[in-house]
Amino acid sequence: MTAWGVRDLTVRRGTRTALDGVTLDVVPGEVVAVVGGDGAGKTTLLRTLVGAITPVSGRVAAPALREIGFMPTTSGTWRELSVQENVAFVGGAYGLRGALLAERSERLLAATGLAGVRRRAAGDLSGGMRQKLGFVLAMLHEPALLVLDEPSTGVDPVSRVDLWRLVSSAAVAGTAVVMATTYLDEAERASGVLVLDRGRVLASGPPDEVVAGAPGVVRSVPAATVPAHAWRRGAQVREWFADPSGAPGEAVTPDLEDAVIAAALAKEALSAR
Numbered sequence: 001m002t003a004w005g006v007r008d009l010t011v012r013r014g015t016r017t018a019l020d021g022v023t024l025d026v027v028p029g030e031v032v033a034v035v036g037g038d039g040a041g042k043t044t045l046l047r048t049l050v051g052a053i054t055p056v057s058g059r060v061a062a063p064a065l066r067e068i069g070f071m072p073t074t075s076g077t078w079r080e081l082s083v084q085e086n087v088a089f090v091g092g093a094y095g096l097r098g099a100l101l102a103e104r105s106e107r108l109l110a111a112t113g114l115a116g117v118r119r120r121a122a123g124d125l126s127g128g129m130r131q132k133l134g135f136v137l138a139m140l141h142e143p144a145l146l147v148l149d150e151p152s153t154g155v156d157p158v159s160r161v162d163l164w165r166l167v168s169s170a171a172v173a174g175t176a177v178v179m180a181t182t183y184l185d186e187a188e189r190a191s192g193v194l195v196l197d198r199g200r201v202l203a204s205g206p207p208d209e210v211v212a213g214a215p216g217v218v219r220s221v222p223a224a225t226v227p228a229h230a231w232r233r234g235a236q237v238r239e240w241f242a243d244p245s246g247a248p249g250e251a252v253t254p255d256l257e258d259a260v261i262a263a264a265l266a267k268e269a270l271s272a273r
């Protein structure tokens with residue numbers, strides 16, 4: 001089984017090092033989530049994986065271009081074209097036509113709930129529907145590697161669940177999927193997570209291992225001891241402590257969000273020394 005991905009990747013954008021020694025594996029049948037804040041390097045990583053950016057150093061293993069499905073943050077749809085025309089246009093670009101194109105597009109339009117709006121211009125679709133159309137276009141040629149750049153950002157919660165279902169069913173069908181996301185609840189459902197922070201890997205592995213490997217301890221506290229180490233979770237205030245012994249407050253069962261914050265704070269504490 002071929003694993004796609006990158007090894008020890010360093011990429012420069014302008015004068016900045018956008019990625020510094022990043023390794024990512026994407027296996028057929030699995031979804032890997034790339035998480036990180038604005039400017040962490042998610043888009044740069046995905047674009048380098050699909051061959052749109054040349055790295056300074058490191059290795060990229062990806063299938064041939066026509067075996068890759070790529071959905072950019074902007075969904076990759078043509079706003080002036082109808083849903084049907086978007087599908088026909090992209091299908092044509094991949095050399096799909098006739099019964100094969102009809103069968104693929106009908107199946108994908110039905111799965112995404114877009115069959116009823118096939119004559120509507122993509123620009124008149126809701127944000128969530130437009131992202132689903134972007135997914136249809138990226139999947140039309142049945143790629144071996146599906147690369148999705150923040151498909152669910154700004155999408156309503158119901159459409160987010162729909163999109164996740166589509167993405168995971170693509171993986172179940174054998175596609176290797178990598179998706180950038182800013183939603184950690186979404187990343188928690190992936191097989192693997194890569195946490196980026198200013199171009200460097202903060203943590204990587206299956207979500208439960210990333211959570212188990214989080215440095216220090218996260219507690220629920222009545223009031224923050226060190227405000228810069230505390231954050232709100234619903235009605236609670238949570239705080240990260242480097243040293244678990246004698247940490248105040250109550251124990252919490254950490255999730256991926258806690259683990260990512262803990263890893264970021266531990267790194268900051270280390271570099272401040």
Ligand SMILES: Nc1ncnc2c1ncn2[C@@H]1O[C@H](COP(=O)(O)OP(=O)(O)OP(=O)(O)O)[C@@H](O)[C@H]1O
Nearest residue numbers: 013014016018036037038039040041042043044045
């Ligand atoms: N064309 C460019 N020229 C110069 N610097 C760039 C360029 N594109 C990105 N960068 C820089 O590279 C770094 C990584 O950006 P990237 O877009 O990959 O991050 P991201 O995690 O996808 O964040 P966002 O969600 O905000 O797009 C940032 O510091 C960004 O400012």
